[in-house]
Amino acid sequence: MNILVVGCGKVGQTIVQQLSKEKHDISVIDVDAGVVSDMTNAYDVMGVVGNGESYEVLRAADIESADLMIAVTDSDEKNLLSCLLAKQVAGCNTIARVRNPIYGGEIRLIKEALGLSMTVNPEYAAAREIGRLLKVPSAIKVETFCRGRIELLKANVMEGSILDGCALVDVDAKIGIDVLICVVERGDEVVIPKGDFVLQKGDRISAVMATEKVPAFFTSIGESSRPVRNVMLIGGGKIAYYLADSLHKSGMTIKIIEKDPARCTELAEKLPGCIVIEGDAADQEVLLEEGIAEMDAVVTLTGIDEENIFLSLYAKSISKGKIITKITRLSFDNIVDGLDLGSVVYPKKITAESIVRFVRAMQNSYGSNVETLYNLIENKVEALEFVVREMADYVDVPLAELERKDNVLVAAIWRNGENIQPNGRTRIQVGDSVIVVTTQKGIDNLNELFHKKA
Amino acid sequence: MVFNVLGLVLQFQAVFLLLPCVVSGIYREHEGFSFLIVALACAAAGTLLRRIKTQNKQIYAREGLVIVALAWIVLSFTGAVPFVLSREIPSFTNAFFETVSGFTTTGASILIEVDEMSKCCLFWRSFTHWVGGMGVIVFIVAILPMTGGQNMHLIRAESPGPSVGKLVPKARESARILYIIYLALTVLQILLLLAAGMPLFDAVTIAFGSAGTGGFAVRSSGVASYTPLMQMIIALFVILFGINFNFYFYLRGKHKKDAFKISEVRWYLTIIAASVAIITWNIRGLYQHIGDALHHALFQVASIMTTTGFASADFNLWPVLSKSVLILLMFIGACAGSTGGGLKVSRVLILFKSIRKEIEHIIHPRSVRAVMMDGRSVPQEMADGVKTYLATYAVLFAVSCVLVAGFEMTDFETVFTSVAATINNIGPGIGGVGPMANYAWLSLPSKWVLIFDMLAGRLELYPMLILLTPELWRQK
Numbered sequence: 039m040n041i042l043v044v045g046c047g048k049v050g051q052t053i054v055q056q057l058s059k060e061k062h063d064i065s066v067i068d069v070d071a072g073v074v075s076d077m078t079n080a081y082d083v084m085g086v087v088g089n090g091e092s093y094e095v096l097r098a099a100d101i102e103s104a105d106l107m108i109a110v111t112d113s114d115e116k117n118l119l120s121c122l123l124a125k126q127v128a129g130c131n132t133i134a135r136v137r138n139p140i141y142g143g144e145i146r147l148i149k150e151a152l153g154l155s156m157t158v159n160p161e162y163a164a165a166r167e168i169g170r171l172l173k174v175p176s177a178i179k180v181e182t183f184c185r186g187r188i189e190l191l192k193a194n195v196m197e198g199s200i201l202d203g204c205a206l207v208d209v210d211a212k213i214g215i216d217v218l219i220c221v222v223e224r225g226d227e228v229v230i231p232k233g234d235f236v237l238q239k240g241d242r243i244s245a246v247m248a249t250e251k252v253p254a255f256f257t258s259i260g261e262s263s264r265p266v267r268n269v270m271l272i273g274g275g276k277i278a279y280y281l282a283d284s285l286h287k288s289g290m291t292i293k294i295i296e297k298d299p300a301r302c303t304e305l306a307e308k309l310p311g312c313i314v315i316e317g318d319a320a321d322q323e324v325l326l327e328e329g330i331a332e333m334d335a336v337v338t339l340t341g342i343d344e345e346n347i348f349l350s351l352y353a354k355s356i357s358k359g360k361i362i363t364k365i366t367r368l369s370f371d372n373i374v375d376g377l378d379l380g381s382v383v384y385p386k387k388i389t390a391e392s393i394v395r396f397v398r399a400m401q402n403s404y405g406s407n408v409e410t411l412y413n414l415i416e417n418k419v420e421a422l423e424f425v426v427r428e429m430a431d432y433v434d435v436p437l438a439e440l441e442r443k444d445n446v447l448v449a450a451i452w453r454n455g456e457n458i459q460p461n462g463r464t465r466i467q468v469g470d471s472v473i474v475v476t477t478q479k480g481i482d483n484l485n486e487l488f489h490k491k492a
Numbered sequence: 493m494v495f496n497v498l499g500l501v502l503q504f505q506a507v508f509l510l511l512p513c514v515v516s517g518i519y520r521e522h523e524g525f526s527f528l529i530v531a532l533a534c535a536a537a538g539t540l541l542r543r544i545k546t547q548n549k550q551i552y553a554r555e556g557l558v559i560v561a562l563a564w565i566v567l568s569f570t571g572a573v574p575f576v577l578s579r580e581i582p583s584f585t586n587a588f589f590e591t592v593s594g595f596t597t598t599g600a601s602i603l604i605e606v607d608e609m610s611k612c613c614l615f616w617r618s619f620t621h622w623v624g625g626m627g628v629i630v631f632i633v634a635i636l637p638m639t640g641g642q643n644m645h646l647i648r649a650e651s652p653g654p655s656v657g658k659l660v661p662k663a664r665e666s667a668r669i670l671y672i673i674y675l676a677l678t679v680l681q682i683l684l685l686l687a688a689g690m691p692l693f694d695a696v697t698i699a700f701g702s703a704g705t706g707g708f709a710v711r712s713s714g715v716a717s718y719t720p721l722m723q724m725i726i727a728l729f730v731i732l733f734g735i736n737f738n739f740y741f742y743l744r745g746k747h748k749k750d751a752f753k754i755s756e757v758r759w760y761l762t763i764i765a766a767s768v769a770i771i772t773w774n775i776r777g778l779y780q781h782i783g784d785a786l787h788h789a790l791f792q793v794a795s796i797m798t799t800t801g802f803a804s805a806d807f808n809l810w811p812v813l814s815k816s817v818l819i820l821l822m823f824i825g826a827c828a829g830s831t832g833g834g835l836k837v838s839r840v841l842i843l844f845k846s847i848r849k850e851i852e853h854i855i856h857p858r859s860v861r862a863v864m865m866d867g868r869s870v871p872q873e874m875a876d877g878v879k880t881y882l883a884t885y886a887v888l889f890a891v892s893c894v895l896v897a898g899f900e901m902t903d904f905e906t907v908f909t910s911v912a913a914t915i916n917n918i919g920p921g922i923g924g925v926g927p928m929a930n931y932a933w934l935s936l937p938s939k940w941v942l943i944f945d946m947l948a949g950r951l952e953l954y955p956m957l958i959l960l961t962p963e964l965w966r967q968k
Binding site: 040063064065071078079082083084097100102 | 553644645658660661662663664665746747871
């Protein structure tokens with residue numbers, strides 16, 4: 039597909055990185071010539087220097103033959119304007135980043151009025167992800183499928199855990215809950231395990247289960263699932279605002295620590311139920327005084343990644359609560375993963391994931407659609423949710439009789455409001471939501487994964 | 493990684509070398525065997541090199557330059573061996589000179605009796621022009637899927653011009669479009685030459701020579717023995733091959749008008765027209781009809797400006813004004829993004845605009861003025877790059893002149909134009925290396941200096957110069 043990306047900031051770069059891996063024809067536009075030349079050197083894309091709101095510049099990037107335009111400059115208004123222009127002259131699909139909270143309530147209206155295909159708000163999406171993590175504090179990562187009714191959780195197998203030394207076939211019987219462990223990370227290795235795989239302490243597992251079973255799952259594997267009551271947010275940016283707003287509504291006590299007095303006043307006005315502390319989080323005294331040690335959860339959200347990492351390491355050392363670190367810019371994922379930072383949230387990746395999902399769904403408007411897509415382990419394992427819309431040769435055939443590509447696991451099937459734990463006899467039906475975990479790349483259709491045996 | 497790409501280049505060279513074998517089969521010549529032997533050797537060496545395992549799969553700007561420079565040396569080396577093996581050109585230096593001259597589309601020859609050469613050698617000589625014109629690496633990128641954005645570094649190192657961009661988002665697709673345009677124009681020229689009554693072998697080889705703006709002819713008399721109509725077809729096509737290929741890309745697409753807005757193309761055509769006018773007026777006395785004068789002026793201007801180097805007349809005998817204009821054209825060269833050499837019209841344009849800006853700055857010290865090209869301001873970095881390029885070029889030129897002058901006992905004109913004709917990839921100069929003479933009489937050291945100049949000129953200096961920097965070798 040021909041894709042035009044306007045704005046090569048952090049989000050723009052991540053999107054281009056993902057999409058160029060999937061072999062799309064990509065052109066990028068940015069006002070900064072240096073950034074554009076960096077992009078064209080790093081990826082196989084065409085660069086145009088200029089303003090994405092100008093028709094002349096859009097034309098230079100061949101907007102007429104574009105299928106999709108993604109506007110992710112730092113200005114919401116510019117993004118909307120260039121999308122509007124692209125829609126008018128080229129009739130292509132458009133995605134705009136709109137992140138100012140003042141548009142938050144009107145986003146549907148804006149989307150419809152301007153004919154946008156999608157809007158993305160990385161800060162809001164990050165806040166939602168953090169919110170989900172706080173509701174399941176024992177999990178390192180939580181992804182949801184089927185509108186939140188099935189969850190995919192990442193958790194560590196602790197020493198002495200019931201799962202330590204347990205073969206996968208015995209897991210259900212041992213803990214008495216239907217779960218499916220679909221990915222195991224052991225050291226640098228990533229496996230999609232079979233039934234005879236034996237878990238060890240130190241493994242990091244990803245498990246799929248119905249949402250209502252989550253607390254029981256953690257109780258049975260011996261992790262407390264005590265709900266989070268007190269949360270400290272360090273840094274009062276946009277994510278903190280969205281997060282505090284939603285957490286407060288669900289009854290948690292929120293404390294926000296922010297350096298800038300003007301921003302503090304603003305937050306205090308917008309979030310009357312939250313405690314806003316004006317102080318520098320780099321000062322240990324401030325943190326201790328505000329009770330960081332007694333918090334159920336600490337979320338570091340300052341604008342500087344390095345500061346967030348340090349604050350999280352510190353919080354981990356004195357608190358037993360849940361720690362969540364936001365990382366915006368750093369690209370040293372493997373180093374970050376090696377640190378004991380609790381859960382790490384990357385706003386730019388969440389946005390890129392949602393755009394990649396949209397692109398794959400666009401590419402494939404028949405058969406089964408990609409509804410959700412998560413990059414479970416950076417560039418290694420993806421979890422995808424498909425809705426089976428029409429008859430195909432894999433429908434109504436027992437899974438065991440289908441010819442499957444390697445490393446493909448059907449993790450769950452959602453049918454008529456019920457989670458079906460798939461086994462060899464399960465048959466996929468039209469109307470099902472199928473959740474697949476795979477190491478295959480760039481899948482946009484169930485057809486690519488399995489076929490009826492000839 | 494460098495060796496892997498070189499292995500790939502060798503494998504392609506093996507395929508290229510099979511073509512003259514086919515030609516020798518058609519004409520029943522036994523020289524084809526030497527090509528076959530070298531082709532097999534290249535294929536074997538290439539396969540071995542590609543087996544080398546490397547940890548570093550990335551090609552950065554530096555690797556790009558090194559790979560391209562080495563690839564061209566390897567190509568010329570392997571391309572020269574068949575000449576020596578078949579005893580057509582017994583001296584290795586001469587064979588290497590001839591092949592480098594072919595791949596760099598210079599067209600400077602050391603052959604005295606072209607007519608006596610075998611057809612397959614003549615075909616190979618012309619074919620090197622065709623491959624060298626658009627670039628071997630570009631060809632490989634167009635054909636093979638290479639992953640990552642890094643192959644742009646390779647294309648950039650091989651393609652001429654101050655700024656090399658893409659036509660479409662994917663490097664491979666861009667390279668393919670370039671070659672399709674290139675191939676289509678070549679085929680068109682072959683057909684037209686055939687229609688004008690040229691024999692097939694001549695039509696194909698001359699078309700290769702014009703397409704790469706090279707200039708190897710297949711007869712001792714050069715192109716002077718062809719009819720005026722054929723000469724006009726050649727002149728027209730070398731002008732077309734000297735145009736920035738973006739022009740054709742725009743013509744193909746939806747924005748046909750944009751093609752004529754490229755200021756480089758406009759200036760290129762203007763300079764050709766002006767030079768033809770001056771020279772026609774200057775040489776009108778030498779020919780019976782003003783029409784003949786116009787014909788020869790146009791042919792020579794087209795041939796020299798695009799750095800092809802075919803000659804329909806001995807311009808060595810022309811008045812000094814005409815010769816001076818031609819020498820000036822040698823340095824300006826063709827458009828960036830074409831197959832021609834020289835400084836490139838766009839660089840000259842940027843230089844002139846920078847000069848104007850500087851003068852204005854002296855008159856109004858506080859004035860702020862941007863250098864504009866095609867309605868956009870030229871980034872300062874690019875303008876500076878062009879100035880540095882000119883300076884480097886001047887230094888290389890001066891050093892080469894002094895070296896050649898030291899090795900040869902000859903007049904200034906010959907020394908000056910032999911360097912100018914090789915560094916700008918033209919071929920014939922003036923004086924002892926004029927259109928009716930050749931480079932065979934030069935001493936060995938001068939030939940090696942000129943070989944370096946041809947490669948440096950074709951690859952736009954830096955890839956060759958980077959090979960001379962000690963740091964590069966120390967790091968490896």
